[in-house]
Amino acid sequence: MIIGVADTTFARANMGAFAIDELKRHTSARIVRVTVPGVKDLPVAAKKLIEEEKCDIVMALGMPGGKDQDKVCAHEASQGIMMAQLMTNRHIIEVFVHEDEAKDDAELAWLLEQRTREHAVNVVLMLTRPQEMTKLAGTGQRQGFDDAGPARR
Numbered sequence: 001m002i003i004g005v006a007d008t009t010f011a012r013a014n015m016g017a018f019a020i021d022e023l024k025r026h027t028s029a030r031i032v033r034v035t036v037p038g039v040k041d042l043p044v045a046a047k048k049l050i051e052e053e054k055c056d057i058v059m060a061l062g063m064p065g066g067k068d069q070d071k072v073c074a075h076e077a078s079q080g081i082m083m084a085q086l087m088t089n090r091h092i093i094e095v096f097v098h099e100d101e102a103k104d105d106a107e108l109a110w111l112l113e114q115r116t117r118e119h120a121v122n123v124v125l126m127l128t129r130p131q132e133m134t135k136l137a138g139t140g141q142r143q144g145f146d147d148a149g150p151a152r153r
């Protein structure tokens with residue numbers, strides 16, 4: 001099994017390093033990493049990881065900024081990532097932390113790390129123990145901030 005990790009220099013924390021550290025805690029799968037400038041460069045980076053590096057699944061890690069043009073960029077990047085998934089028939093787990101989700105730099109740094117680590121665990125489960133993911137179905141999981149939990153009557 002091979003896991004791809006694509007991250008960006010635009011992000012304000014080393015999301016690729018967090019992902020790799022967390023993946024290594026849960027799997028001995030080979031990991032291939034590539035770093036690109038920004039989120040719009042992630043779709044082709046992920047597609048190349050799948051097609052050329054034979055990755056079974058890819059984490060696409062990025063941080064959209066808070067400006068309007070950043071949000072447009074992020075939407076375009078998401079569409080590209082979805083297209084790459086459909087073209088390759090492989091999951092590309094998009095891990096985006098929007099800069100304005102956090103109230104200050106300290107929270108942003110925490111969120112960039114926490115969301116990346118929690119999605120790394122999802123990636124390992126999806127690849128190696130999908131039945132464990134099914135056990136979590138409908139439980140209101142969130143990556144980073146608190147889980148929402150199941151809705152109650």
Ligand SMILES: Cc1nc2c(=O)[nH]c(=O)nc-2n(C[C@H](O)[C@H](O)[C@H](O)CO)c1C
Pocket residue numbers: 008010011036037038039040041062063064065066069070071073074
């Ligand atoms: C406006 C803009 N905003 C972001 C952003 O919020 N987050 C990010 O990761 N990258 C951004 N970029 C850069 C593009 O994603 C891309 O790297 C360049 O257009 C080069 O292809 C751009 C150009």
